[in-house]
Amino acid sequence: MKWLALPGISLKQITRHRFRSALTVAGVATGMFLYTAVQTMQHSLAAVTQSGADDNTLIVYRENRFCPTTSRLPEHYLLDIQRIEGVSEVIPIQVAVNNCGASLDVITFRGVPPESLAEYNPALTVAEGSFEQWRGRTDGALVGENFARRRGLSPGDTFEAVGVRVYVAGIVHSPLTQDNNVAYVHLSFLQQSSRVGLGVVTQFNVRVDNPELLHSVARRIDELFASDAAPTNTRPEKAFFAQTARDLIEMIAFTRWLGLGAVLAVLGLVANALLLAARGRIKEGAILQTLGFPRIAVGLIMIWEGAILGLLGGMAGCLSAVCFFRFKSFTLGNEGLTLALVPNWNVTVSGLVLAITLGLIASVWPAIVASTKPVVSSLRQG
Protein backbone atom coordinates (compact mmCIF):
# COMPACT_ATOMS: atom_id res chain seq x y z
CA MET A 1 0.00 0.00 0.00
CA LYS A 2 1.33 3.40 -0.96
CA TRP A 3 0.34 5.23 2.22
CA LEU A 4 1.69 8.49 0.85
CA ALA A 5 -0.99 8.38 -1.83
CA LEU A 6 -3.74 8.80 0.76
CA PRO A 7 -3.20 12.54 1.44
CA GLY A 8 -3.46 13.04 -2.33
CA ILE A 9 -6.87 11.35 -2.37
CA SER A 10 -7.95 13.45 0.64
CA LEU A 11 -6.78 16.61 -1.08
CA LYS A 12 -8.80 15.70 -4.17
CA GLN A 13 -11.85 15.16 -1.96
CA ILE A 14 -11.35 18.68 -0.62
CA THR A 15 -10.53 20.49 -3.84
CA ARG A 16 -13.22 18.75 -5.86
CA HIS A 17 -15.95 19.43 -3.33
CA ARG A 18 -15.10 23.10 -3.45
CA PHE A 19 -18.22 24.64 -2.02
CA ARG A 20 -18.48 22.30 0.93
CA SER A 21 -14.75 22.60 1.64
CA ALA A 22 -14.78 26.39 1.32
CA LEU A 23 -17.60 26.63 3.87
CA THR A 24 -15.78 24.36 6.30
CA VAL A 25 -12.47 26.19 5.86
CA ALA A 26 -14.25 29.53 6.33
CA GLY A 27 -15.79 28.26 9.58
CA VAL A 28 -12.48 26.93 10.86
CA ALA A 29 -10.77 30.19 9.83
CA THR A 30 -13.32 32.24 11.77
CA GLY A 31 -12.85 30.11 14.87
CA MET A 32 -9.07 30.20 14.62
CA PHE A 33 -9.10 33.96 14.01
CA LEU A 34 -11.00 34.39 17.25
CA TYR A 35 -8.71 31.96 19.05
CA THR A 36 -5.57 33.74 17.79
CA ALA A 37 -7.02 37.14 18.70
CA VAL A 38 -7.74 35.96 22.24
CA GLN A 39 -4.30 34.36 22.55
CA THR A 40 -2.67 37.53 21.23
CA MET A 41 -4.39 39.52 23.98
CA GLN A 42 -3.38 36.97 26.60
CA HIS A 43 0.18 36.91 25.36
CA SER A 44 0.45 40.70 25.17
CA LEU A 45 -0.89 40.98 28.71
CA ALA A 46 1.47 38.32 30.02
CA ALA A 47 4.41 40.15 28.45
CA VAL A 48 3.70 43.32 30.46
CA THR A 49 2.50 41.80 33.73
CA GLN A 50 4.56 38.67 34.37
CA SER A 51 7.65 39.69 36.24
CA GLY A 52 11.04 38.36 35.30
CA ALA A 53 14.36 38.02 37.11
CA ASP A 54 15.90 40.90 35.14
CA ASP A 55 13.15 43.46 35.85
CA ASN A 56 14.83 46.63 37.14
CA THR A 57 12.21 49.35 36.82
CA LEU A 58 10.01 50.75 39.58
CA ILE A 59 7.00 53.02 39.27
CA VAL A 60 6.47 55.53 42.04
CA TYR A 61 2.78 56.51 42.18
CA ARG A 62 0.68 58.48 44.61
CA GLU A 63 -0.64 56.14 47.31
CA ASN A 64 -4.26 55.02 46.84
CA ARG A 65 -4.50 56.58 43.42
CA PHE A 66 -5.09 54.56 40.25
CA CYS A 67 -5.66 57.14 37.54
CA PRO A 68 -3.05 59.56 36.18
CA THR A 69 -5.40 62.49 36.67
CA THR A 70 -5.49 61.86 40.44
CA SER A 71 -1.89 60.79 41.04
CA ARG A 72 -0.06 64.01 41.84
CA LEU A 73 3.44 63.97 43.24
CA PRO A 74 5.83 66.88 43.84
CA GLU A 75 8.52 66.93 41.17
CA HIS A 76 11.17 67.70 43.85
CA TYR A 77 10.87 64.06 45.10
CA LEU A 78 13.26 63.39 42.19
CA LEU A 79 16.28 64.57 44.16
CA ASP A 80 15.41 62.50 47.24
CA ILE A 81 14.86 59.35 45.16
CA GLN A 82 18.14 59.85 43.30
CA ARG A 83 20.01 59.82 46.62
CA ILE A 84 18.72 56.36 47.60
CA GLU A 85 21.38 53.69 47.34
CA GLY A 86 20.89 51.34 44.40
CA VAL A 87 18.99 53.85 42.22
CA SER A 88 20.70 54.42 38.88
CA GLU A 89 18.22 56.66 37.05
CA VAL A 90 15.00 58.50 37.81
CA ILE A 91 12.70 60.24 35.37
CA PRO A 92 9.65 62.26 36.38
CA ILE A 93 6.69 61.72 34.08
CA GLN A 94 3.47 63.64 33.70
CA VAL A 95 0.78 61.52 32.03
CA ALA A 96 -2.29 62.97 30.33
CA VAL A 97 -4.92 60.68 28.84
CA ASN A 98 -8.22 61.22 27.07
CA ASN A 99 -9.86 58.40 28.97
CA CYS A 100 -9.02 56.84 32.33
CA GLY A 101 -11.35 53.88 31.85
CA ALA A 102 -10.79 50.84 29.66
CA SER A 103 -10.68 51.91 26.06
CA LEU A 104 -9.57 50.58 22.68
CA ASP A 105 -8.41 53.97 21.44
CA VAL A 106 -6.62 55.75 24.23
CA ILE A 107 -4.47 58.84 23.59
CA THR A 108 -1.62 59.14 26.04
CA PHE A 109 0.81 62.01 26.40
CA ARG A 110 3.93 61.41 28.47
CA GLY A 111 5.61 64.58 29.59
CA VAL A 112 9.32 64.00 30.28
CA PRO A 113 12.34 66.28 30.72
CA PRO A 114 13.73 66.52 27.16
CA GLU A 115 17.30 66.13 28.34
CA SER A 116 16.50 62.85 30.15
CA LEU A 117 14.53 60.93 27.54
CA ALA A 118 17.40 59.63 25.43
CA GLU A 119 19.28 58.55 28.52
CA TYR A 120 16.28 56.92 30.14
CA ASN A 121 15.00 55.20 27.02
CA PRO A 122 18.02 54.55 24.77
CA ALA A 123 16.10 51.95 22.71
CA LEU A 124 13.85 54.71 21.37
CA THR A 125 14.82 55.50 17.77
CA VAL A 126 13.53 58.31 15.60
CA ALA A 127 12.10 56.75 12.43
CA GLU A 128 11.00 60.03 10.84
CA GLY A 129 11.62 63.67 11.76
CA SER A 130 14.25 64.84 14.20
CA PHE A 131 15.05 64.36 17.87
CA GLU A 132 16.85 67.71 17.90
CA GLN A 133 13.79 69.48 16.59
CA TRP A 134 11.77 67.93 19.42
CA ARG A 135 14.30 69.07 22.01
CA GLY A 136 14.32 72.59 20.56
CA ARG A 137 10.59 73.04 20.36
CA THR A 138 8.54 73.20 23.58
CA ASP A 139 5.29 72.06 21.93
CA GLY A 140 7.10 69.33 20.01
CA ALA A 141 5.96 65.71 20.29
CA LEU A 142 7.70 62.45 19.51
CA VAL A 143 4.84 60.25 18.45
CA GLY A 144 5.01 56.45 18.71
CA GLU A 145 4.75 54.83 15.30
CA ASN A 146 1.52 52.92 16.02
CA PHE A 147 -0.08 56.07 17.39
CA ALA A 148 1.04 58.00 14.29
CA ARG A 149 -0.25 55.29 11.93
CA ARG A 150 -3.60 55.12 13.71
CA ARG A 151 -4.05 58.88 13.53
CA GLY A 152 -2.39 59.37 10.14
CA LEU A 153 0.28 61.70 11.55
CA SER A 154 3.62 62.59 10.04
CA PRO A 155 6.38 65.06 11.01
CA GLY A 156 5.29 68.66 10.61
CA ASP A 157 1.65 67.96 11.45
CA THR A 158 -0.09 69.44 14.46
CA PHE A 159 -2.86 67.77 16.37
CA GLU A 160 -4.91 68.39 19.47
CA ALA A 161 -6.05 65.91 22.07
CA VAL A 162 -6.82 66.03 25.80
CA GLY A 163 -6.92 69.79 25.40
CA VAL A 164 -3.26 69.82 24.39
CA ARG A 165 -2.12 71.01 20.96
CA VAL A 166 1.27 69.68 19.83
CA TYR A 167 3.56 69.76 16.83
CA VAL A 168 4.78 66.40 15.51
CA ALA A 169 8.57 66.69 15.56
CA GLY A 170 9.25 63.02 14.94
CA ILE A 171 7.87 59.51 14.72
CA VAL A 172 9.61 57.08 17.08
CA HIS A 173 9.99 53.35 17.20
CA SER A 174 10.68 51.33 20.34
CA PRO A 175 11.10 47.63 21.01
CA LEU A 176 8.80 48.24 23.99
CA THR A 177 5.44 48.14 22.26
CA GLN A 178 3.75 50.46 24.77
CA ASP A 179 6.13 53.25 23.71
CA ASN A 180 4.86 52.99 20.16
CA ASN A 181 1.39 53.97 21.30
CA VAL A 182 2.12 57.18 23.20
CA ALA A 183 3.37 60.68 22.40
CA TYR A 184 6.37 62.07 24.29
CA VAL A 185 6.22 65.80 24.99
CA HIS A 186 8.20 68.22 27.19
CA LEU A 187 7.33 67.82 30.86
CA SER A 188 6.95 71.54 31.56
CA PHE A 189 4.81 72.00 28.46
CA LEU A 190 2.41 69.22 29.50
CA GLN A 191 2.28 70.42 33.10
CA GLN A 192 1.13 73.84 31.91
CA SER A 193 -1.13 72.86 29.06
CA SER A 194 -2.93 70.15 31.04
CA ARG A 195 -3.28 72.62 33.93
CA VAL A 196 -1.81 70.39 36.63
CA GLY A 197 0.73 73.10 37.20
CA LEU A 198 4.49 73.25 37.16
CA GLY A 199 6.28 71.08 39.70
CA VAL A 200 3.63 68.37 39.76
CA VAL A 201 4.09 64.98 38.10
CA THR A 202 2.04 61.80 37.83
CA GLN A 203 4.80 59.31 38.59
CA PHE A 204 8.51 58.62 38.71
CA ASN A 205 10.05 55.80 36.78
CA VAL A 206 13.05 54.54 38.73
CA ARG A 207 15.74 52.24 37.43
CA VAL A 208 17.86 50.29 39.92
CA ASP A 209 21.44 49.02 39.52
CA ASN A 210 20.64 45.47 40.50
CA PRO A 211 17.29 43.68 39.94
CA GLU A 212 17.73 42.04 43.35
CA LEU A 213 17.42 45.47 44.96
CA LEU A 214 14.06 46.16 43.34
CA HIS A 215 11.88 45.49 46.38
CA SER A 216 14.22 47.00 48.97
CA VAL A 217 14.52 50.24 46.96
CA ALA A 218 10.73 50.36 46.58
CA ARG A 219 10.32 49.97 50.33
CA ARG A 220 12.84 52.73 51.06
CA ILE A 221 11.13 55.15 48.65
CA ASP A 222 7.74 54.61 50.27
CA GLU A 223 9.26 54.90 53.77
CA LEU A 224 10.93 58.14 52.77
CA PHE A 225 7.66 59.84 51.82
CA ALA A 226 5.31 58.00 54.18
CA SER A 227 4.83 61.02 56.43
CA ASP A 228 4.86 63.51 53.57
CA ALA A 229 1.78 65.29 52.23
CA ALA A 230 1.91 63.09 49.14
CA PRO A 231 2.76 59.55 50.28
CA THR A 232 3.84 57.13 47.57
CA ASN A 233 3.21 53.57 46.54
CA THR A 234 6.19 52.09 44.69
CA ARG A 235 5.93 48.84 42.76
CA PRO A 236 7.87 47.02 40.06
CA GLU A 237 6.70 48.17 36.63
CA LYS A 238 4.94 44.89 35.78
CA ALA A 239 3.26 44.60 39.16
CA PHE A 240 2.17 48.22 38.78
CA PHE A 241 0.57 47.37 35.46
CA ALA A 242 -1.04 44.23 36.87
CA GLN A 243 -2.56 46.13 39.81
CA THR A 244 -3.48 49.38 38.10
CA ALA A 245 -5.05 47.85 35.01
CA ARG A 246 -7.16 45.32 36.92
CA ASP A 247 -10.27 46.01 34.84
CA LEU A 248 -8.35 45.36 31.68
CA ILE A 249 -6.89 42.16 33.05
CA GLU A 250 -10.26 40.86 34.17
CA MET A 251 -11.70 41.67 30.78
CA ILE A 252 -8.90 39.86 29.00
CA ALA A 253 -9.12 36.93 31.40
CA PHE A 254 -12.75 36.57 30.41
CA THR A 255 -11.77 36.26 26.77
CA ARG A 256 -10.22 32.88 27.61
CA TRP A 257 -13.75 31.51 27.51
CA LEU A 258 -14.19 33.00 24.06
CA GLY A 259 -11.02 31.22 22.97
CA LEU A 260 -12.29 27.95 24.39
CA GLY A 261 -15.62 28.52 22.65
CA ALA A 262 -13.79 29.10 19.38
CA VAL A 263 -11.86 25.86 19.80
CA LEU A 264 -15.02 23.88 20.52
CA ALA A 265 -16.79 25.52 17.57
CA VAL A 266 -13.96 24.50 15.23
CA LEU A 267 -14.03 20.96 16.60
CA GLY A 268 -17.78 20.67 16.13
CA LEU A 269 -17.71 22.22 12.68
CA VAL A 270 -15.01 19.95 11.25
CA ALA A 271 -16.50 16.88 12.91
CA ASN A 272 -19.94 17.69 11.54
CA ALA A 273 -18.64 18.39 8.02
CA LEU A 274 -16.61 15.20 7.97
CA LEU A 275 -19.35 13.07 9.49
CA LEU A 276 -21.76 14.26 6.81
CA ALA A 277 -19.09 13.57 4.20
CA ALA A 278 -18.43 10.13 5.67
CA ARG A 279 -22.12 9.24 5.62
CA GLY A 280 -22.42 10.48 2.05
CA ARG A 281 -19.41 8.44 1.03
CA ILE A 282 -20.15 5.11 2.66
CA LYS A 283 -20.47 3.47 -0.74
CA GLU A 284 -17.21 5.09 -1.84
CA GLY A 285 -15.47 3.54 1.16
CA ALA A 286 -16.97 0.17 0.27
CA ILE A 287 -15.75 0.52 -3.33
CA LEU A 288 -12.23 1.26 -2.13
CA GLN A 289 -12.35 -1.76 0.16
CA THR A 290 -13.62 -3.91 -2.72
CA LEU A 291 -10.63 -2.75 -4.75
CA GLY A 292 -8.37 -3.91 -1.95
CA PHE A 293 -7.85 -0.80 0.18
CA PRO A 294 -7.50 -1.81 3.83
CA ARG A 295 -10.07 -0.43 6.22
CA ILE A 296 -7.43 1.64 7.92
CA ALA A 297 -6.62 3.33 4.61
CA VAL A 298 -10.27 4.30 4.15
CA GLY A 299 -10.23 5.77 7.66
CA LEU A 300 -6.92 7.53 7.06
CA ILE A 301 -8.31 9.28 3.98
CA MET A 302 -10.88 10.84 6.33
CA ILE A 303 -8.24 11.67 8.94
CA TRP A 304 -6.05 13.37 6.36
CA GLU A 305 -9.07 15.30 5.15
CA GLY A 306 -9.65 16.57 8.68
CA ALA A 307 -6.01 17.53 9.08
CA ILE A 308 -5.91 19.36 5.73
CA LEU A 309 -9.15 21.22 6.48
CA GLY A 310 -7.69 22.17 9.87
CA LEU A 311 -4.45 23.31 8.27
CA LEU A 312 -6.18 25.41 5.60
CA GLY A 313 -8.65 26.94 8.04
CA GLY A 314 -5.89 27.45 10.61
CA MET A 315 -3.65 29.17 8.10
CA ALA A 316 -6.43 31.45 6.94
CA GLY A 317 -7.62 32.25 10.47
CA CYS A 318 -4.29 32.60 12.28
CA LEU A 319 -2.55 34.54 9.53
CA SER A 320 -5.47 36.90 9.04
CA ALA A 321 -5.42 37.54 12.81
CA VAL A 322 -1.69 38.33 12.60
CA CYS A 323 -2.30 40.72 9.69
CA PHE A 324 -5.27 42.26 11.50
CA PHE A 325 -3.27 43.06 14.63
CA ARG A 326 -0.19 44.11 12.71
CA PHE A 327 -1.95 46.57 10.46
CA LYS A 328 -4.66 47.82 12.81
CA SER A 329 -2.21 48.40 15.73
CA PHE A 330 -4.78 47.98 18.48
CA THR A 331 -4.01 49.33 21.90
CA LEU A 332 -6.05 48.68 25.01
CA GLY A 333 -5.83 51.51 27.52
CA ASN A 334 -6.79 51.59 31.16
CA GLU A 335 -5.90 54.11 33.88
CA GLY A 336 -3.38 55.72 31.58
CA LEU A 337 -1.59 52.47 30.85
CA THR A 338 -1.48 51.10 27.37
CA LEU A 339 -1.43 47.49 26.30
CA ALA A 340 -0.44 47.07 22.70
CA LEU A 341 -1.91 43.93 21.13
CA VAL A 342 1.09 42.62 19.29
CA PRO A 343 0.92 39.54 17.04
CA ASN A 344 3.31 36.85 18.11
CA TRP A 345 4.70 34.03 16.00
CA ASN A 346 4.56 31.56 18.90
CA VAL A 347 0.86 32.24 19.21
CA THR A 348 0.40 31.89 15.46
CA VAL A 349 2.30 28.62 15.21
CA SER A 350 0.52 27.18 18.24
CA GLY A 351 -2.79 28.23 16.64
CA LEU A 352 -1.85 26.39 13.46
CA VAL A 353 -0.82 23.27 15.37
CA LEU A 354 -4.06 23.45 17.35
CA ALA A 355 -6.13 23.77 14.16
CA ILE A 356 -4.48 20.69 12.66
CA THR A 357 -4.91 18.79 15.94
CA LEU A 358 -8.58 19.76 16.08
CA GLY A 359 -9.00 18.60 12.49
CA LEU A 360 -7.40 15.28 13.38
CA ILE A 361 -9.51 14.81 16.51
CA ALA A 362 -12.69 15.82 14.71
CA SER A 363 -12.07 13.29 11.97
CA VAL A 364 -11.61 10.26 14.22
CA TRP A 365 -15.29 9.38 14.56
CA PRO A 366 -16.11 10.02 10.87
CA ALA A 367 -13.08 7.84 10.00
CA ILE A 368 -14.42 5.05 12.18
CA VAL A 369 -17.85 5.41 10.55
CA ALA A 370 -16.34 5.36 7.06
CA SER A 371 -14.10 2.38 7.62
CA THR A 372 -16.22 0.03 9.69
CA LYS A 373 -19.39 -0.22 7.64
CA PRO A 374 -19.73 -3.72 6.17
CA VAL A 375 -18.76 -3.72 2.49
CA VAL A 376 -21.65 -5.82 1.18
CA SER A 377 -24.44 -3.76 2.77
CA SER A 378 -22.67 -0.49 1.89
CA LEU A 379 -22.49 -1.44 -1.77
CA ARG A 380 -26.25 -2.01 -1.79
CA GLN A 381 -26.94 1.57 -0.65
CA GLY A 382 -28.76 3.78 -3.18
Added chain:
Amino acid sequence: MTVFNPPTSSDPHGKEVFIRCRNVSKSYRKGKTIVTPLEALDLDVGRGEFLALMGPSGSGKTTLLNLIAGIDSPTTGELWVDKQNLASLKRGQLTAWRAKHCGYIFQLYHLVPILTAFENVELPLLLDRSLSRKERHSKVAAALDLVGLANRADHRPTELSGGQEQRVAIARAIVTNPGLLVADEPTGDLDRKSATQVLDLLREFSSEYRKTIVMVTHDAVAANAAQRTLHLEKGQLVEQVQITTSEPTEV
Protein backbone atom coordinates in the same frame (compact mmCIF):
# COMPACT_ATOMS: atom_id res chain seq x y z
CA MET B 1 2.56 -2.02 -23.05
CA THR B 2 0.02 -4.77 -22.40
CA VAL B 3 -1.97 -5.19 -19.23
CA PHE B 4 -2.10 -8.98 -19.33
CA ASN B 5 0.39 -11.70 -19.94
CA PRO B 6 -1.22 -13.81 -22.71
CA PRO B 7 -1.42 -17.53 -21.88
CA THR B 8 1.27 -19.83 -23.20
CA SER B 9 0.48 -22.81 -25.38
CA SER B 10 1.31 -25.15 -22.54
CA ASP B 11 -1.64 -23.88 -20.44
CA PRO B 12 -4.24 -26.61 -19.88
CA HIS B 13 -6.94 -24.52 -21.58
CA GLY B 14 -10.34 -25.10 -20.01
CA LYS B 15 -9.23 -28.13 -17.99
CA GLU B 16 -7.63 -26.78 -14.85
CA VAL B 17 -10.06 -25.94 -12.04
CA PHE B 18 -9.67 -22.33 -10.95
CA ILE B 19 -12.61 -21.94 -8.55
CA ARG B 20 -13.84 -24.80 -6.38
CA CYS B 21 -16.76 -24.48 -3.97
CA ARG B 22 -17.50 -27.41 -1.70
CA ASN B 23 -20.53 -27.48 0.54
CA VAL B 24 -20.57 -23.67 0.66
CA SER B 25 -23.33 -22.11 2.73
CA LYS B 26 -23.95 -18.54 3.70
CA SER B 27 -26.32 -17.50 6.46
CA TYR B 28 -26.89 -14.22 8.19
CA ARG B 29 -29.25 -12.90 10.78
CA LYS B 30 -31.95 -10.46 9.70
CA GLY B 31 -33.87 -9.34 12.74
CA LYS B 32 -34.92 -12.46 14.57
CA THR B 33 -34.74 -14.77 11.57
CA ILE B 34 -31.75 -16.45 10.00
CA VAL B 35 -31.58 -16.09 6.24
CA THR B 36 -29.64 -18.63 4.20
CA PRO B 37 -29.20 -17.37 0.64
CA LEU B 38 -26.76 -20.19 -0.23
CA GLU B 39 -26.91 -23.73 1.05
CA ALA B 40 -24.41 -26.56 0.59
CA LEU B 41 -23.37 -25.43 -2.87
CA ASP B 42 -20.77 -27.28 -4.94
CA LEU B 43 -19.25 -25.66 -7.99
CA ASP B 44 -16.15 -25.91 -10.17
CA VAL B 45 -15.07 -23.23 -12.62
CA GLY B 46 -12.17 -23.81 -14.99
CA ARG B 47 -9.28 -21.46 -15.45
CA GLY B 48 -10.09 -19.00 -18.21
CA GLU B 49 -13.75 -19.96 -18.21
CA PHE B 50 -16.48 -17.37 -18.70
CA LEU B 51 -19.38 -18.40 -16.44
CA ALA B 52 -22.78 -16.75 -16.21
CA LEU B 53 -24.95 -17.05 -13.13
CA MET B 54 -28.66 -16.57 -13.63
CA GLY B 55 -31.68 -16.89 -11.41
CA PRO B 56 -34.51 -14.94 -9.86
CA SER B 57 -33.95 -12.17 -7.34
CA GLY B 58 -33.00 -13.56 -3.95
CA SER B 59 -31.70 -16.80 -5.39
CA GLY B 60 -28.20 -16.17 -4.00
CA LYS B 61 -26.38 -15.11 -7.21
CA THR B 62 -24.83 -11.95 -5.81
CA THR B 63 -24.08 -13.69 -2.51
CA LEU B 64 -22.15 -16.38 -4.38
CA LEU B 65 -20.40 -13.71 -6.45
CA ASN B 66 -19.38 -11.83 -3.30
CA LEU B 67 -18.03 -15.03 -1.77
CA ILE B 68 -16.00 -15.82 -4.89
CA ALA B 69 -14.71 -12.24 -4.95
CA GLY B 70 -13.65 -12.42 -1.31
CA ILE B 71 -15.92 -9.57 -0.25
CA ASP B 72 -17.82 -11.89 2.05
CA SER B 73 -16.93 -15.17 3.74
CA PRO B 74 -18.92 -18.42 3.66
CA THR B 75 -20.55 -19.56 6.88
CA THR B 76 -19.55 -23.15 6.16
CA GLY B 77 -17.69 -25.03 3.45
CA GLU B 78 -14.57 -24.45 1.44
CA LEU B 79 -14.11 -21.97 -1.34
CA TRP B 80 -10.86 -22.28 -3.26
CA VAL B 81 -9.73 -19.77 -5.84
CA ASP B 82 -6.49 -20.72 -7.53
CA LYS B 83 -5.05 -22.72 -4.62
CA GLN B 84 -6.24 -20.27 -1.96
CA ASN B 85 -9.02 -21.28 0.40
CA LEU B 86 -10.86 -17.99 0.89
CA ALA B 87 -12.92 -19.44 3.73
CA SER B 88 -9.78 -19.62 5.85
CA LEU B 89 -8.78 -15.98 5.33
CA LYS B 90 -9.56 -13.20 7.78
CA ARG B 91 -11.02 -9.91 6.65
CA GLY B 92 -7.69 -8.11 6.28
CA GLN B 93 -6.20 -11.05 4.40
CA LEU B 94 -9.21 -11.15 2.10
CA THR B 95 -8.73 -7.46 1.34
CA ALA B 96 -5.10 -8.04 0.44
CA TRP B 97 -6.08 -11.07 -1.65
CA ARG B 98 -8.71 -9.06 -3.56
CA ALA B 99 -6.18 -6.36 -4.36
CA LYS B 100 -3.96 -8.87 -6.15
CA HIS B 101 -6.23 -11.53 -7.55
CA CYS B 102 -9.71 -10.21 -8.21
CA GLY B 103 -11.27 -7.44 -10.29
CA TYR B 104 -14.86 -6.51 -9.51
CA ILE B 105 -17.26 -4.97 -12.03
CA PHE B 106 -20.49 -3.55 -10.60
CA GLN B 107 -23.85 -3.02 -12.24
CA LEU B 108 -23.84 0.69 -11.38
CA TYR B 109 -20.13 1.07 -12.21
CA HIS B 110 -19.32 2.52 -8.79
CA LEU B 111 -16.63 4.88 -9.98
CA VAL B 112 -15.42 7.45 -7.45
CA PRO B 113 -17.26 10.55 -8.71
CA ILE B 114 -14.60 13.14 -7.83
CA LEU B 115 -11.85 11.29 -9.68
CA THR B 116 -11.21 11.31 -13.41
CA ALA B 117 -11.35 8.11 -15.45
CA PHE B 118 -7.56 7.93 -15.25
CA GLU B 119 -7.50 8.40 -11.49
CA ASN B 120 -10.27 5.82 -10.99
CA VAL B 121 -8.31 3.24 -12.94
CA GLU B 122 -5.15 4.17 -11.07
CA LEU B 123 -6.73 3.51 -7.65
CA PRO B 124 -6.00 -0.24 -7.39
CA LEU B 125 -2.41 0.34 -8.49
CA LEU B 126 -1.84 2.64 -5.50
CA LEU B 127 -1.95 -0.52 -3.43
CA ASP B 128 1.20 -1.84 -5.11
CA ARG B 129 4.22 -0.27 -3.46
CA SER B 130 6.62 -1.75 -6.00
CA LEU B 131 5.25 0.29 -8.90
CA SER B 132 6.82 3.60 -9.80
CA ARG B 133 4.63 6.48 -10.83
CA LYS B 134 5.73 6.04 -14.41
CA GLU B 135 4.89 2.33 -14.40
CA ARG B 136 1.55 3.06 -12.82
CA HIS B 137 0.66 5.64 -15.43
CA SER B 138 1.77 3.36 -18.20
CA LYS B 139 -0.49 0.55 -16.93
CA VAL B 140 -3.46 2.89 -16.56
CA ALA B 141 -2.97 4.18 -20.09
CA ALA B 142 -2.78 0.63 -21.42
CA ALA B 143 -5.94 -0.42 -19.56
CA LEU B 144 -7.88 2.58 -20.82
CA ASP B 145 -6.59 1.92 -24.31
CA LEU B 146 -7.76 -1.68 -24.07
CA VAL B 147 -11.32 -0.60 -23.30
CA GLY B 148 -11.18 2.08 -26.00
CA LEU B 149 -11.25 5.09 -23.70
CA ALA B 150 -7.73 6.45 -23.96
CA ASN B 151 -9.15 9.75 -25.16
CA ARG B 152 -11.45 10.05 -22.13
CA ALA B 153 -8.80 9.73 -19.45
CA ASP B 154 -9.34 13.21 -18.04
CA HIS B 155 -13.09 13.00 -17.90
CA ARG B 156 -14.96 12.56 -14.67
CA PRO B 157 -17.72 9.93 -14.39
CA THR B 158 -20.42 12.60 -14.76
CA GLU B 159 -18.96 13.50 -18.14
CA LEU B 160 -19.18 9.95 -19.46
CA SER B 161 -22.07 7.87 -20.80
CA GLY B 162 -23.19 4.77 -18.89
CA GLY B 163 -21.38 2.49 -21.33
CA GLN B 164 -18.20 4.51 -21.04
CA GLU B 165 -18.44 4.50 -17.24
CA GLN B 166 -18.76 0.73 -17.28
CA ARG B 167 -15.74 0.43 -19.56
CA VAL B 168 -13.75 2.60 -17.16
CA ALA B 169 -14.89 0.27 -14.36
CA ILE B 170 -13.69 -2.69 -16.43
CA ALA B 171 -10.33 -0.98 -16.97
CA ARG B 172 -10.12 -0.49 -13.21
CA ALA B 173 -10.93 -4.17 -12.66
CA ILE B 174 -8.27 -5.43 -15.08
CA VAL B 175 -5.48 -2.92 -14.48
CA THR B 176 -3.82 -5.05 -11.80
CA ASN B 177 -3.93 -8.07 -14.11
CA PRO B 178 -5.99 -10.26 -11.76
CA GLY B 179 -6.69 -13.91 -12.62
CA LEU B 180 -10.35 -13.53 -11.70
CA LEU B 181 -12.95 -11.04 -12.85
CA VAL B 182 -16.37 -10.96 -11.22
CA ALA B 183 -19.17 -8.91 -12.69
CA ASP B 184 -22.49 -8.22 -11.02
CA GLU B 185 -24.98 -7.51 -13.81
CA PRO B 186 -22.43 -5.48 -15.78
CA THR B 187 -24.92 -4.76 -18.57
CA GLY B 188 -27.96 -4.27 -16.35
CA ASP B 189 -27.93 -0.51 -16.66
CA LEU B 190 -26.79 -0.22 -20.26
CA ASP B 191 -28.46 0.06 -23.64
CA ARG B 192 -27.98 -2.83 -26.03
CA LYS B 193 -25.11 -1.26 -27.98
CA SER B 194 -23.12 -0.47 -24.84
CA ALA B 195 -23.97 -3.88 -23.41
CA THR B 196 -22.56 -5.53 -26.52
CA GLN B 197 -19.32 -3.57 -26.18
CA VAL B 198 -18.98 -4.60 -22.54
CA LEU B 199 -19.72 -8.27 -23.25
CA ASP B 200 -17.27 -8.26 -26.16
CA LEU B 201 -14.61 -6.98 -23.81
CA LEU B 202 -15.36 -9.68 -21.23
CA ARG B 203 -15.23 -12.39 -23.89
CA GLU B 204 -11.95 -11.01 -25.12
CA PHE B 205 -10.47 -11.17 -21.62
CA SER B 206 -11.65 -14.76 -21.25
CA SER B 207 -10.63 -16.08 -24.64
CA GLU B 208 -7.47 -14.09 -25.32
CA TYR B 209 -6.11 -13.46 -21.86
CA ARG B 210 -7.45 -16.56 -20.06
CA LYS B 211 -9.14 -14.53 -17.34
CA THR B 212 -11.67 -16.52 -15.34
CA ILE B 213 -14.90 -14.55 -15.38
CA VAL B 214 -17.97 -15.07 -13.22
CA MET B 215 -20.87 -12.85 -14.24
CA VAL B 216 -24.26 -12.49 -12.60
CA THR B 217 -26.98 -11.49 -15.02
CA HIS B 218 -30.71 -11.47 -15.49
CA ASP B 219 -30.28 -11.01 -19.20
CA ALA B 220 -30.35 -14.22 -21.29
CA VAL B 221 -28.65 -12.41 -24.16
CA ALA B 222 -25.79 -11.41 -21.89
CA ALA B 223 -25.59 -14.94 -20.51
CA ASN B 224 -25.22 -16.17 -24.07
CA ALA B 225 -21.87 -14.44 -24.22
CA ALA B 226 -20.57 -16.79 -21.54
CA GLN B 227 -19.26 -20.29 -22.16
CA ARG B 228 -21.45 -21.78 -19.45
CA THR B 229 -24.58 -20.62 -17.66
CA LEU B 230 -25.66 -21.81 -14.22
CA HIS B 231 -29.09 -21.26 -12.76
CA LEU B 232 -29.53 -20.68 -9.08
CA GLU B 233 -32.77 -21.01 -7.22
CA LYS B 234 -33.18 -20.68 -3.48
CA GLY B 235 -29.45 -20.97 -2.96
CA GLN B 236 -29.07 -24.16 -5.00
CA LEU B 237 -27.78 -24.87 -8.49
CA VAL B 238 -30.64 -26.22 -10.53
CA GLU B 239 -29.37 -26.41 -14.09
CA GLN B 240 -26.13 -26.21 -15.99
CA VAL B 241 -25.83 -25.13 -19.58
CA GLN B 242 -22.51 -25.99 -21.16
CA ILE B 243 -21.56 -24.16 -24.31
CA THR B 244 -19.10 -26.37 -26.10
CA THR B 245 -18.02 -24.08 -28.88
CA SER B 246 -14.80 -22.17 -28.30
CA GLU B 247 -16.08 -19.41 -30.57
CA PRO B 248 -17.81 -16.55 -28.79
CA THR B 249 -21.56 -16.53 -29.22
CA GLU B 250 -22.94 -13.65 -31.22
CA VAL B 251 -24.77 -11.23 -28.99
